[in-house]
Amino acid sequence: MGAFVLLSDSPAATRRIGRRLARHLRAGDVVLLQGELGAGKTCLAQGIGEGLGVREQVKSSAFVLVNEYEGRLRMYLADLYRLSEPAEVADLALEENAAGGVLVVEWPDRAWEEMPRERLLIRLRWLDDRSRELSLEPEGARARELTEKLVTKSGRRRR
Numbered sequence: 811m812g813a814f815v816l817l818s819d820s821p822a823a824t825r826r827i828g829r830r831l832a833r834h835l836r837a838g839d840v841v842l843l844q845g846e847l848g849a850g851k852t853c854l855a856q857g858i859g860e861g862l863g864v865r866e867q868v869k870s871s872a873f874v875l876v877n878e879y880e881g882r883l884r885m886y887l888a889d890l891y892r893l894s895e896p897a898e899v900a901d902l903a904l905e906e907n908a909a910g911g912v913l914v915v916e917w918p919d920r921a922w923e924e925m926p927r928e929r930l931l932i933r934l935r936w937l938d939d940r941s942r943e944l945s946l947e948p949e950g951a952r953a954r955e956l957t958e959k960l961v962t963k964s965g966r967r968r969r
């Protein structure tokens with residue numbers, strides 16, 4: 811299975827994709843959100859939070875690398891943008907600490923080597939003011955299953 815592409819034409823559409831993904835998530839799942847500043851990573855994470863029943867406002871924070879949110883499942887949102895060195899992330903033991911919930915990571919590219927091997931990678935690409943391309947790149951059987959669920963009906967397989 812290769813990459814799948816979804817198109818979003820508004821922040822609301824991106825959040826909706828997050829909510830749909832969240833419906834299928836379970837404890838131990840890992841979702842990596844890669845993309846430039848303003849690509850929509852946090853927006854997508856907010857949709858995932860909504861779908862997990864998080865009532866609090868989901869945000870990425872300037873000083874805290876990992877935020878925890880209580881929902882149907884606990885969501886751990888890590889934003890590695892300000893990571894000074896990749897080794898720092900090892901100390902966070904992300905995978906271990908988030909095992910009881912869903913781990914979502916913004917800026918995984920700050921520490922690729924430290925990221926869980928089994929994960930659903932979503933690359934967000936800026937197309938124009940309102941449009942984003944979301945490319946789903948699953949690693950592992952569980953992530954492939956999630957991708958299948960998410961792209962059924964609305965997804966397009968990339969050539």
Ligand SMILES: Nc1ncnc2c1ncn2[C@@H]1O[C@H](COP(=O)(O)OP(=O)(O)OP(=O)(O)O)[C@@H](O)[C@H]1O
Pocket residue numbers: 818819820821822823824845846847848849850851852853854870891916939940941942
């Ligand atoms: N289709 C879209 N999907 C998501 N965001 C969009 C879309 N169209 C416009 N936007 C705007 O793009 C911005 C995305 O911001 P967001 O904080 O989600 O990005 P980010 O990738 O988390 O950036 P950062 O790296 O700074 O954390 C918001 O201002 C949002 O309103």
Ligand SMILES: [Mg+2]
Pocket residue numbers: 851852853870916
């Ligand atoms: Mg962000």
